[in-house]
Amino acid sequence: MSDARTLSGKPVAENVLADVAARVAALRERGVSPALATILVGDDDASAGYIRIKQRQAGKLGIDSPHTHLAADCTQEQLVASVHAYNDDPAVHGLLIQYPIPEHLDYDAALSGMDPDLDVDGMHPVNMGRLAIGLPGPLPCTPAGIEELLSFYHIPVSGREVVILGRGATLGRPLALLLAQKRPTANAAVTVVHTGVPDWERYTRRADILVAAAGVPGIIQPEHIKPGAVVIGGGVRYAGRRLLPDVDERCAQVAGAITPRVGGVGPTTVAMLFRNVVRAAEKVVADEQEGQR
Numbered sequence: 551m552s553d554a555r556t557l558s559g560k561p562v563a564e565n566v567l568a569d570v571a572a573r574v575a576a577l578r579e580r581g582v583s584p585a586l587a588t589i590l591v592g593d594d595d596a597s598a599g600y601i602r603i604k605q606r607q608a609g610k611l612g613i614d615s616p617h618t619h620l621a622a623d624c625t626q627e628q629l630v631a632s633v634h635a636y637n638d639d640p641a642v643h644g645l646l647i648q649y650p651i652p653e654h655l656d657y658d659a660a661l662s663g664m665d666p667d668l669d670v671d672g673m674h675p676v677n678m679g680r681l682a683i684g685l686p687g688p689l690p691c692t693p694a695g696i697e698e699l700l701s702f703y704h705i706p707v708s709g710r711e712v713v714i715l716g717r718g719a720t721l722g723r724p725l726a727l728l729l730a731q732k733r734p735t736a737n738a739a740v741t742v743v744h745t746g747v748p749d750w751e752r753y754t755r756r757a758d759i760l761v762a763a764a765g766v767p768g769i770i771q772p773e774h775i776k777p778g779a780v781v782i783g784g785g786v787r788y789a790g791r792r793l794l795p796d797v798d799e800r801c802a803q804v805a806g807a808i809t810p811r812v813g814g815v816g817p818t819t820v821a822m823l824f825r826n827v828v829r830a831a832e833k834v835v836a837d838e839q840e841g842q843r
Contacts, residue, residue: 553803554781554804554808555703555808556807556808557699557703557780557807557808557810558809558813559695559809559813559814559817560813561702562698562817563818563820563821565702566698566822566825567607567611567824570611570821570824570828571611571612573828573832574612574613574828574831575612577828577831577832577835582831582835583614583641584613584614584827584828584830584831585613585614585615585616585641585827585831586613586614586615586642586643586645586646586823586824586827587615587617587618587636587646588615588617588618588645588647588648589617589618589629589633589646589648590618591624591647591648591651591655592621592622592651592652593622594650597648597649597650600648601648603820604823607824608824608827613828614641616636616639616642618632618635618636623652626654626656626659626660629647629660630660633645633647633660637664637668642668643668643831643834644670644826644827644831645664645665645668645669646669646823647660647661661675662675666687667687667830667833670688670826670827670830671688671690671691671823671826672688672689672690672691672694672826673690673720674688678724681727681728682727688826688829688830689728691819691820691822692720692721692725692815692822693724693725693728694728694825695815695817695818695819695821695822696725696761696784696815697728697729697735698821699815699818700759703807705780705807707729707735707738707759708734708736708737709737709738709739710758710759711738711739711741711756711759712729712738712739712741712758712759712760712761713740713742713743713754713757713760714741714742714743714761714763715744715745715750715753715760715761715762715763715764715770715796716742716761716762716763716784718763721761721763721784721785722742722744722761722763723742725761725784726740738759741753741757745769754774755774755776756776757775757776759779759780759782760775760776760780760781761784762783762784762785762796762797763784763796764785764796765786765796766785766787766796767786767794767796768794768795768796769785770783770796770797771798771800771801772800772801772803772804775805777804777806779804779805780805780807781797781805781807781808781809782808782809782814782815783797783809783811783814783815784796793811795811797809
């Protein structure tokens, strides 16, 4: 049996979503109906399922969920036109394009055509730039969820050594920027390594907090962890419907605290998406009030 503390994402997400629901209710009392618009291209079952999950959660929170479903053979112009239509709709506060999209389409170009303030995934180039220099804006959901998870479980981050294995644009790089910022829940010494570093284990073994974000199943083994370290599994792959995490389950025998194979970072990622939606709606209200002064 493991002595490691289990860092479940479920209570973290429930806490965030309860706050989101209260803020949505307050906005609705003022006549503002927060809305998350989604765009799905094609008929991929998994992508359609993810959209349905987000729409159900939106409904529970009192968030409207307009949706556009484009054919798999749609053109880039049609995709961009759908993005621009939501940009111009004052009733929409958040927008996401479900990824992946068909190979003949340019996801990055479609994302760049989005109003950065609607970007609830926090991946627009403008928002990544805001993150890099510490300006407010929508945060990438998985990195923000990891910071929230560490804070929820009262795990000290400030001044500690965080090592991130993985340099991807959706997790590794933005998480490094986030946890290095000067805040009580961040302010860490952050090192980013990747599988192209021949001796990456030398770095992971010294980490107080290790975040696996490589997307290589089982890459983190017990011998790669400092005894008592906090281990966050962020990278996953799928074999059919089976989730294959970066962190081998035996690591729980060495770690002091660890996320579970299922239900760790995933729930917090979804929760942060909806936090971005309500923050965007609140920003619209605040900007309108400022303009009336």
